[in-house]
Structure formats: C-alpha cells, structure tokens
Amino acid sequence: MPLLSVTDLKTHYKSRDGLLRAVDGIDLVVERGETVGLVGESGCGKSTLGKTVLRLVDPTAGRIEFKGEDITVLDQRSLRGVRKSIQMIFQDPFASLNPRQTIGEILEAPLVVHKLGDRAERRQIIADIVAKVGLPPESVSRYPHEFSGGQRQRIGIARALLLNPELIVCDEPVSALDLSIQAQILNLLVEMKKEFGLSYLFISHDLSVVRYFADRVMVMYLGRIVESADNATLWSDPRHPYTRALMEAVPDPARPRQAAPLGGDLPSPSDVPSGCGFHTRCPLATDQCRAEEPEFRAIAPGHQVACHFSDHIN
Amino acid sequence: MSTTDIGNFNSLAAGRQAAAEHEVPAPSAATDGPAWSNMKAPDARSQQSAAVVITNGRRALKVFLSNPNALFGTAFLCFVIIVALIAPILYPDDPLSMVGRPFLWPGQNSAFPLGTDSLGRDVLAGILHGSRISLFVGLMATALGLTFGVLVGSTAGYFGGWIDDVLVRLIEIFQTLPSFVLLVVLVAIAQPSATTVTLAIAIISWPxxxxxxxxxxxxxxxxxxxxxxxxxxxxxxxxxFREILPNALPPIIVTSSVMVATAILMESALSFMGLGDPNVVSWGSMIGTGRELVRTAWYLTALPGLAIVFTVLALNLIGDGLNDALNPRFSQDR
Amino acid sequence: MAALLQVDNLTIRFPRAEPVRNLSFEINQGETLAIVGESGSGKSLTALALMQLLPRAAQIPNGRIAFGEQDLTKLNARGMRQLRGRDIAMIFQEPMTSLNPVMTIGRQIAEVLKVHEKLSSKAARERAIELLKLVRIPAPEKRVDDYPHQLSGGMRQRVMIAIAVACKPKLLIADEPTTALDVTIQAQVLDLLDTLRRELQMAVVLITHDLGVVAQWADKVVVMYAGRKVEQALPDDLFNDPLHPYTRGLLAASPRLKHDFHYRDGALTEIPGSIVSAVGETGCPFRPRCNQARASCGHHVPQLIVPAADRLVACPFTTSSKAVPHAAALSH
Structure with missing residues (x-):
C-alpha cells in the first residue's frame, strides 16, 4: 500500500475571471521512503496540489488516501491525527514563522496541541530537534527576525519534524535562499530523510534541484501532469515537448547558449486551451493537438506521457 | 523600488559591533581544516549578530519613548488619571453642592482658585471630579467597543464565507446610521446614567x-x-488568539487611543446637550451650564473646555506616537 | 578606446555600515558585464549608485563613477535627471511593482519620450507602439492601452524594457531582471535583452545571483562578496577554472542539470555559515566560511592580484582548480 495515493484530484476556485482550474485531474502516488519531485512553472497549480494533499485547501473532486485511509472527506477534527503524519515546509522562511513568537514557542505549540509530553519532556524534544537541524541551543529564546534565511528554514524544518511525520510536503523549500545556503538545506533534508525514514513530495520550479533531490519526477503544466518518470529516465529521455523545453531553458554554464526554447506565456488556468493544454506554445502542435486531448499513457514501465507524439520525440 | 541588499543590510549593520567583539581566531592551516562538505552549518557568528537586535516590542517602546510629543501625551494623561484618582480625597464633598458666592472669578478668592459658577459651585472641584466621568466613560466605552469589535471582526475575517457576509451586513447597518444621532437616540431611550452613556458610546464605536x-x-x-x-x-x-491576533494588534492599539479621545468628546457633547448623567458633574455638563453666560463669565466654559482639549490632544499624541512606534516603516529607519 | 563607464574605488556608506567597499570595474560600449553575488553582497546597491538613486541615508565617501566625461558622484540632481532614462536606464526585478498600476503602459512609455525627447503626445504614442513591437509584444496597437495588471509577468518585464530602451540609452542596468520570472520566460527576456544590446549598441550591467545566466549571457563577470569584488574573469575562465574559494564553493554547491549527481550518490558540497559572518571581519570577508583560510587571512583584506590575462582574484592562496574535485568535474 502506498503512503499517499491521490486519484483524479481536482481543485477549482471561483475567481473573478471564472472558474480557475488550479489542479485538474491528477493522479499521484508517493511510496514509503520515496521522494517525488513535482516540477512546473508558477501558476501551474503545483502549490495548490501540495496544499490540497494536506487538506489545507478543499478538493473539488477526487480522492486522497493516506496509508489506505480516505482523508478527502474527514472534517478538521478527525484530520488532527493525520496532521501529525503529514507536514509541510514552506517556501518563504520569512513568512512561515510567526514574528511575535520565540522559536521555543513556535516549536512548543504543536506538542501542546497534540498533547505530547509534559513541560520538561517537551523542552527536551525541542532541544533535540533544534540540535538536529544544526541550530545552537540558545535559539529557542530568540525571535524569527533574529535569524538569517537559511537558519529560519532550519527552524521550519524542525517544526515539520517535531511530530514525527511520515510524509513532508516541501513547497519550494530552497528557492527563496541564496545559492550558498541552498546546498546546506538540501543536505539537511537528505539527512533528515535518512534519519527519520521520511518520504517527500518535493515541489519546485528549479529543475536542477529536482534533478539532485527526487527519486521520481512529475512535470506539471496547467493543472495536469504531462510527464512522469523515474529520475534517471526523465533526464536522459524526456518525451514531452514541455519537459524538453523546461530543460533547455535552464541556463547551464557547461553548455553554449541557445535560443529561447519556448515562446509565449502560460495560458490562464481559468481559460484552459482546447485539446492539449500545451498546444499554444508547443513547437510540434498540429490540428490533432488543438482538437484532441492527449491521453496520459505509459510508454515504458514507470514512464507516462501526455502527448500525441511522444513516440516521435527522441 | 526593489533592492535585495538593503533589507539584509540593517541586520548586518546591527551585528557589526557584536561580531567585532567576539573575534574568532582564524582556523589553522587549510590542510588541517575540515573539508567544508563535512562541516555543519550553524552560522555561529550570525547568532552573535542576532543578540544585539532588540525584539519587536522593545524596539517599539524605544521609538515611542524617543518621541517628545508622545511622551508629553503620556505624561499629561498620567496626570489626568492621577487627578481623577485623588479627586475624592482633595474634594470629598459633592462637587454639585453650592459652597460659595456665585460668579467668583479665578484668583478672586483663594478658597476657590478657579472661581465659582452661577450657583456658587466650585469650578476646580467640578473639573477634578469631571475628569473621573470623562476617563471612566472614555476608557470603559473603548474597552467594550474594542472587545466586541475585535470579536466580531476576527470572527468575520478568520472564517470568511457566510459568517463574514452576515457580520459585514451587521457592521454596515451600524455604519450607515449617523453615529451621533444614533447615540442621542440611544441615550434618550435609556435613562441617562454613566453606564448607559458608556454602553451607548460603545455601541456606536465598535463597528x-x-x-x-x-x-x-x-x-x-x-x-x-x-x-x-x-x-x-x-x-x-x-x-x-495566538497566531493572528498578536500580529493584528498594532493598528488596533493605535485606533483605540483615538477611540478613547472620541468617546470623551462624545460624552462631553451629550452632557453639553443635557443628555448626560444629571447626578454627576462632567466637563461637558459644566460647559453646558456655562453656555448662556459665555459673554459675562467666559471662564465657566473655557476652563472645562481646556481640560477636554488637552486630554483629547494628549490621547491623539499618544496615538501618533504608537503609530510611529508600531509601524515598522518608521522604526526601520532609526 | 576609453571605457563607457568606469567605476573606481566606489564605497557606499550608511551610518552604521559600508555595504560596498572599494569597488572598481569598467564596461565598454556594447558589452555585457555581469555582477554576481548573493543577497547582502552589495550588488543591488551598486546598481542604485550607478543611477544615483541610493537611499537617503547612504553616502559615497570616496570613489568615482566616470560615465564618459562626467563623474556621476559629482553631478548635481538636475544633471543626473537628464542622464537617467536618456543615457542610463534601469530595469528592476519586480515588474509588477515598478510599473504604475493606474496608468496604461502606452502612457508610461510615452512619458519618458515626452520628458527626454520632447515628443508630442501623438508622436510619443506612435513610438510607444513601435517600442512594444521592438520588445516583441504581440498586437502592440491593442496592448498599448492595457493596464499593467492585464499583462503577465513576462509581458510586464518587456514593457519595463521598452521604457528603459525608449531613448536608446548607452548603458542599461538590469537588476535581477528575470529572478521573478519562470525559466521559459526568463530565456525569452534574456534573449530580448541581448538582441537589443546588439541592435542599440548598449552596454548592459546584468546584476544576478544566477550563475547559469552569467555563463550564457555575460562578456565579463565580477563576483562580489560582502561588498567587495573577490573575482573578475571572462565567463569561460570563471566556470572552467574558478580561482577564489567563494566562487569555487558556489559552483560546487549548485546542483546542475547536466551534471549527473543524485542525493543517493552523496551530499552536495556546502559553503558553511552565511554572509552575515563577514560583518565586522577585519581581514578577508570570506575567511569565516573559507575552507582554505589561514591565520594570515584575518590580518588584512587581500589585494586583487592578476593571476592571468583578463583575470583578477582577491585571494593570495589560490591554487589550481584541481584542489576542489567537484568543481573540476564541472569543467570538461
């Protein structure tokens, strides 16, 4: 039984421009001990997907199962048990910590809410976790603004680990950090994964980070998954034109410059194009793409693509 | 304008002295030093820089105390509060009782330093006792309005959806009515007393x-x-209450200081119109009774009027000071 | 040929700190100079200093910014206003906040033209449409009357670029122009900037934290750390053989797309600590984080030395890149 299993999940919002299809029919599985990378550009719905999995946003349709239990319909009270097992790490280390609480208070609250330990035990748990994420013990009496971005992200990680979760949704955990700090945080996440046997749903727009960090990668465009494969396969044999364009667009010092691989902008999720959502920007688009929605199909074991022409791409 | 450096730069600057004091000896020769990939990264030195950054609350207090206007306001308000507290000791008798010859001008008789009114009541005793009712009404009405307003506002803002819709309609009903007219009507319906006046002011100020x-x-x-x-x-x-309210408080605190001032003005206005509590003296009622004699004995309206002006001014200065202190845009620059 | 812009020993001082110290560099006409650094390195302040748009608390106690004949640090407000937008233009990171939300983009572009080229409203509008075409905004005749919120992030940045190049400036300062944009849009915007640079013979100062961008779009790179220039090189040299320990650390720490390295293979190389450790450092600002630091590094700030042609590095102990295996693996 997979740790997390999401079936045909849809999250739609009503907005001024009409119905916004942030997440529009996604299947997703995270196995125990696995890191699933979710890549896409801003506005593709990846953050909404992360929040829906945590039930911070209510899904419109579909099913979310955690360890076989359907959590799609649980009310907030019944969700409390699940909350301990699924945690989240946020992108902005400046916004995700309450500026008016000390680190000690921030870290103690989850323990109090879930009635773990007495005062002394809680203090010990906090001291342990603070040491584990590489912060000095006196941090607990300090306020968030006294820390640098990297240190705050460590605090965010400590908070996520406190309740011994099994799955952590990481929403762009390093993209707000300076390059020299990113590696520190990525290494810490790997260490914690090994130590606590964690599974990650790792959401990022940065392909090179996902390249390093994920076991399996899903590429998202306009609320849908367009390609899914294990890490090695995806980078060596990408079959969706969007995946390729993304990879080509990342400037790499080891590669000569080439023309921008994609023209145009991401269409609005409230006005999704007909047929294949990518046809407005796709260099290979044909009339078929404009009319017919491609099926998300397996082209090899563990490698699925939603493109009519995936066989012709190599 | 966006520049990524300036934000960081404040903390850098603050850390300057601290870091200099805790000079760490350089690591020995490179070959012996640990390869950096094995090093943990508890940015130890930035911790020291953090130590000199004062916390939000204390920084706000510092800014507030360095503002002369705010200090003056606070001092004057403290003075009024002390006066209100010791008024019954200084003038244990009812300030509404006739104690001397009428129309004594200030300074005319040393027993009545601020003179007497048309009925021979001591003006100083009236002003001192009047501060009690002004402060009571001002503070209590604000406390009540604040409590109810925060409860309604936080419920509406936090839950959203239909709860928000209903509560916003309720707020709008109150805000569309002219507030002073509503106040007069409310007090006219109920028996005018300090309590009903307070409640009425609270009712019009919570929205x-x-x-x-x-x-x-x-x-x-x-x-x-x-x-x-x-x-x-x-x-x-x-x-x-733990996550959102503490962060929402600064503007609410600023508003509440101005609310106290407004409540004092409203109470005075009601008393002036004769709608206040007839059994106690208030600044407004003193002005009201002195109104007809303003040409012959102007001090009867001017003296309680000055008391109102200075108290309200003090509260507004405090409000401004709090705004500067609690508004990060101001405190960042210092 | 004399450099278009020459910065000599520029220091920016705030009441309690000096975020930029003794910075020198030069740019020739038509050249792209990249200034790389993380937040706190002083790169954005340097950009603002070139525009003379520093916050009021900032001073320039010493240094010279020579633009042609003029020293910008000595120029009065009026003279600077005439230069800004006409000879030197700037684009910012956040295209949303740097455009006026209540004015159509056409009018915002026309505004610059009216101020500097004294065009009539009608002529300015015509030019605005031409400029929108130049920055490749589709259907410019229609778009010219749009408000900023009707445009996507990439489009807004194009509008910013249109405003910046409206008067054909000699120097364009781009402060993190693509940081707020997606990778596919980033590629488009950088392409556009480069085309315009060639067509208009502009010099471009590209301020960025992204090494990948630097490698592909710059003619010359300055690496800044804690307000100082620590290394300067041609991009190829910098990436194939970084000399300063900080540059090496950065290159080693960044996961790369084409570089076959996975978390199961091992940890990423870290630079320990953070830039805050440079505060109050009397010696080399990078010393607290450097894996090669020696006792002498704490005595004085290292001078820039010239290890090879077209290169500068502020580290006396720099050796061949072979010392750092990860970085060496990067270079083919």
Whole structure:
C-alpha cells in the first residue's frame, strides 16, 4: 500500500475571471521512503496540489488516501491525527514563522496541541530537534527576525519534524535562499530523510534541484501532469515537448547558449486551451493537438506521457 | 523600488559591533581544516549578530519613548488619571453642592482658585471630579467597543464565507446610521446614567474596530505561518488568539487611543446637550451650564473646555506616537 | 578606446555600515558585464549608485563613477535627471511593482519620450507602439492601452524594457531582471535583452545571483562578496577554472542539470555559515566560511592580484582548480 495515493484530484476556485482550474485531474502516488519531485512553472497549480494533499485547501473532486485511509472527506477534527503524519515546509522562511513568537514557542505549540509530553519532556524534544537541524541551543529564546534565511528554514524544518511525520510536503523549500545556503538545506533534508525514514513530495520550479533531490519526477503544466518518470529516465529521455523545453531553458554554464526554447506565456488556468493544454506554445502542435486531448499513457514501465507524439520525440 | 541588499543590510549593520567583539581566531592551516562538505552549518557568528537586535516590542517602546510629543501625551494623561484618582480625597464633598458666592472669578478668592459658577459651585472641584466621568466613560466605552469589535471582526475575517457576509451586513447597518444621532437616540431611550452613556458610546464605536480587525485578519489569514499552524492541526481559537491576533494588534492599539479621545468628546457633547448623567458633574455638563453666560463669565466654559482639549490632544499624541512606534516603516529607519 | 563607464574605488556608506567597499570595474560600449553575488553582497546597491538613486541615508565617501566625461558622484540632481532614462536606464526585478498600476503602459512609455525627447503626445504614442513591437509584444496597437495588471509577468518585464530602451540609452542596468520570472520566460527576456544590446549598441550591467545566466549571457563577470569584488574573469575562465574559494564553493554547491549527481550518490558540497559572518571581519570577508583560510587571512583584506590575462582574484592562496574535485568535474 502506498503512503499517499491521490486519484483524479481536482481543485477549482471561483475567481473573478471564472472558474480557475488550479489542479485538474491528477493522479499521484508517493511510496514509503520515496521522494517525488513535482516540477512546473508558477501558476501551474503545483502549490495548490501540495496544499490540497494536506487538506489545507478543499478538493473539488477526487480522492486522497493516506496509508489506505480516505482523508478527502474527514472534517478538521478527525484530520488532527493525520496532521501529525503529514507536514509541510514552506517556501518563504520569512513568512512561515510567526514574528511575535520565540522559536521555543513556535516549536512548543504543536506538542501542546497534540498533547505530547509534559513541560520538561517537551523542552527536551525541542532541544533535540533544534540540535538536529544544526541550530545552537540558545535559539529557542530568540525571535524569527533574529535569524538569517537559511537558519529560519532550519527552524521550519524542525517544526515539520517535531511530530514525527511520515510524509513532508516541501513547497519550494530552497528557492527563496541564496545559492550558498541552498546546498546546506538540501543536505539537511537528505539527512533528515535518512534519519527519520521520511518520504517527500518535493515541489519546485528549479529543475536542477529536482534533478539532485527526487527519486521520481512529475512535470506539471496547467493543472495536469504531462510527464512522469523515474529520475534517471526523465533526464536522459524526456518525451514531452514541455519537459524538453523546461530543460533547455535552464541556463547551464557547461553548455553554449541557445535560443529561447519556448515562446509565449502560460495560458490562464481559468481559460484552459482546447485539446492539449500545451498546444499554444508547443513547437510540434498540429490540428490533432488543438482538437484532441492527449491521453496520459505509459510508454515504458514507470514512464507516462501526455502527448500525441511522444513516440516521435527522441 | 526593489533592492535585495538593503533589507539584509540593517541586520548586518546591527551585528557589526557584536561580531567585532567576539573575534574568532582564524582556523589553522587549510590542510588541517575540515573539508567544508563535512562541516555543519550553524552560522555561529550570525547568532552573535542576532543578540544585539532588540525584539519587536522593545524596539517599539524605544521609538515611542524617543518621541517628545508622545511622551508629553503620556505624561499629561498620567496626570489626568492621577487627578481623577485623588479627586475624592482633595474634594470629598459633592462637587454639585453650592459652597460659595456665585460668579467668583479665578484668583478672586483663594478658597476657590478657579472661581465659582452661577450657583456658587466650585469650578476646580467640578473639573477634578469631571475628569473621573470623562476617563471612566472614555476608557470603559473603548474597552467594550474594542472587545466586541475585535470579536466580531476576527470572527468575520478568520472564517470568511457566510459568517463574514452576515457580520459585514451587521457592521454596515451600524455604519450607515449617523453615529451621533444614533447615540442621542440611544441615550434618550435609556435613562441617562454613566453606564448607559458608556454602553451607548460603545455601541456606536465598535463597528470601526470590527472593520479594521476584519481587514487585518483577512490579510494575515493568508500568511504562511497561519497555513503552517493549520497544517499542524491547531484549533480555531488557538490560531485566532495566538497566531493572528498578536500580529493584528498594532493598528488596533493605535485606533483605540483615538477611540478613547472620541468617546470623551462624545460624552462631553451629550452632557453639553443635557443628555448626560444629571447626578454627576462632567466637563461637558459644566460647559453646558456655562453656555448662556459665555459673554459675562467666559471662564465657566473655557476652563472645562481646556481640560477636554488637552486630554483629547494628549490621547491623539499618544496615538501618533504608537503609530510611529508600531509601524515598522518608521522604526526601520532609526 | 576609453571605457563607457568606469567605476573606481566606489564605497557606499550608511551610518552604521559600508555595504560596498572599494569597488572598481569598467564596461565598454556594447558589452555585457555581469555582477554576481548573493543577497547582502552589495550588488543591488551598486546598481542604485550607478543611477544615483541610493537611499537617503547612504553616502559615497570616496570613489568615482566616470560615465564618459562626467563623474556621476559629482553631478548635481538636475544633471543626473537628464542622464537617467536618456543615457542610463534601469530595469528592476519586480515588474509588477515598478510599473504604475493606474496608468496604461502606452502612457508610461510615452512619458519618458515626452520628458527626454520632447515628443508630442501623438508622436510619443506612435513610438510607444513601435517600442512594444521592438520588445516583441504581440498586437502592440491593442496592448498599448492595457493596464499593467492585464499583462503577465513576462509581458510586464518587456514593457519595463521598452521604457528603459525608449531613448536608446548607452548603458542599461538590469537588476535581477528575470529572478521573478519562470525559466521559459526568463530565456525569452534574456534573449530580448541581448538582441537589443546588439541592435542599440548598449552596454548592459546584468546584476544576478544566477550563475547559469552569467555563463550564457555575460562578456565579463565580477563576483562580489560582502561588498567587495573577490573575482573578475571572462565567463569561460570563471566556470572552467574558478580561482577564489567563494566562487569555487558556489559552483560546487549548485546542483546542475547536466551534471549527473543524485542525493543517493552523496551530499552536495556546502559553503558553511552565511554572509552575515563577514560583518565586522577585519581581514578577508570570506575567511569565516573559507575552507582554505589561514591565520594570515584575518590580518588584512587581500589585494586583487592578476593571476592571468583578463583575470583578477582577491585571494593570495589560490591554487589550481584541481584542489576542489567537484568543481573540476564541472569543467570538461
């Protein structure tokens, strides 16, 4: 039984421009001990997907199962048990910590809410976790603004680990950090994964980070998954034109410059194009793409693509 | 204008002296040093820089105390509060009783330093006792309005949806009525007493607080740390009172100081119109009774009037000071 | 040929700190100079200093910014206003906040033209449409009357670029122009900037934290750390053989797309600590984080030395890149 299993999940919002299809029919599985990378550009719905999995946003349709239990319909009270097992790490280390609480208070609250330990035990748990994420013990009496971005992200990680979760949704955990700090945080996440046997749903727009960090990668465009494969396969044999364009667009010092691989902008999720959502920007688009929605199909074991022409791409 | 450096730069500057004091000896020769990939990264030195950054509250206090206007306001308000507290000791008798010859001008008789009114009542005793009712009404009405307004505003802002719709309609009903007319009607219906006046002022002042609180809550509700709190399974009460409210407080505090001033003015206006508590003296009622004699004995209106002006001014200065202190845009520059 | 812009020993001082110290560099006409650094390195302040748009608390106690004949640090407000937008233009990171939300983009572009080229409203509007075409905004005749919120992030940045190049400036300062944009849009915007640079013979100062961008779009790179220039090189040299320990650390720490390295293979190389450790450092600002630091590094700030042609590095102990295996693996 997979740790997390999401079936045909849809999250739609009503907005001024009409119905916004942030997440529009996604299947997703995270196995125990696995890191699933979710890549896409801003506005593709990846953050909404992360929040829906945590039930911070209510899904419109579909099913979310955690360890076989359907959590799609649980009310907030019944969700409390699940909350301990699924945690989240946020992108902005400046916004995700309450500026008016000390680190000690921030870290103690989850323990109090879930009635773990007495005062002394809680203090010990906090001291342990603070040491584990590489912060000095006196941090607990300090306020968030006294820390640098990297240190705050460590605090965010400590908070996520406190309740011994099994799955952590990481929403762009390093993209707000300076390059020299990113590696520190990525290494810490790997260490914690090994130590606590964690599974990650790792959401990022940065392909090179996902390249390093994920076991399996899903590429998202306009609320849908367009390609899914294990890490090695995806980078060596990408079959969706969007995946390729993304990879080509990342400037790499080891590669000569080439023309921008994609023209145009991401269409609005409230006005999704007909047929294949990518046809407005796709260099290979044909009339078929404009009319017919491609099926998300397996082209090899563990490698699925939603493109009519995936066989012709190599 | 966006520049990424300036934000960082403040903390850098603050850390300067501290870091200099804790000079760490350089690591020995490179070959012996640990390869950096094996090093943990508890940015130890930036910790020291953090030590000199004062916390929000204390920084705000410092800014507030360095503002002469705010200090003057606070001092004057303290003075009024002390006067209100010791008035019954200084003038144990009823200030409404006739104690001397009428129309004594200030300074004419040393027993009545501020003179007497048309009925021979001591003006100084009246002003001192009047401060009690002004402060009582001002503070209590604000406290009540604040409590109710914050409760309604936070509920509406936090939950949103139909709860928000209903509560916003309620707020709008109150805000569309001209507030002073409503106040007069309310007091006219009830028996005028200090309590009913207080309640009436509270009833017309809570919608402002509710609107403000709702706006703050709606903004803060979307912040990541609130999402984080939800993801950790916190209950609504905890999120409202522990996570959101402390962050929403600064503008509410600023508003409340001005609310006290407004309440004092409203009480005075009511008393002036003869709608106040007839059994106690208040600044407004003193002006009201002196009104007809303003040409012959102007001091009867001027003296309680000055008391109102200075108290309200003091409260407004405090409000401005709090605004500067609690508004990060001002405190950053210092 | 004399450099278009020459910065000599520029220091920016705030009441309690000096976020930029003794910075020198030069740019020739038509050249792209990249200034790389993380937040706190002083790169954005340097950009603002070139525009003379520093916050009021900032001073320039010493240094010279020579633009042609003029020293910008000595120029009065009026003279600077005439230069800004006409000879030197700037684009910012956040295209949303740097455009006026209540004015159509056409009018915002026309505004610059009216101020500097004294065009009539009608002529300015015509030019605005031409400029929108130049920055490749589709259907410019229609778009010219749009408000900023009707445009996507990439489009807004194009509008910013249109405003910046409206008067054919000699120097364009781009402060993190693509940081707020997605990778596919980033590629488009950088392409556009480069085309315009060639067509208009502009010099471009590209301020960024992204090494990948630097490698592909710059003619010359300055690496800044804690307000100082620590290394300067041609991009190829910098990436194939970084000399300063900080540059090496950065290159080693960044996961790369084409570089086959996975978390199961091992940890990423870290630079320990953070830039805050440079505060109050009397010696080399990078010393607290450097894996090659020696006792002498704490005595004085290292001078820039010239290890090879077209290169500068502020580290006396720099050796061949072979010392750092990860970085060496990067170079083919």
């Amino acid at each position: 402002t607080v509710a609107r403000l609180t709702r706006a703050e809550f709606r903004a803060i509700r979307e912040k990541d740390y609130v999402v984080a709190a939800r993801s950790l399974g916190y209950g609504h009460a905890r999120i409202i």
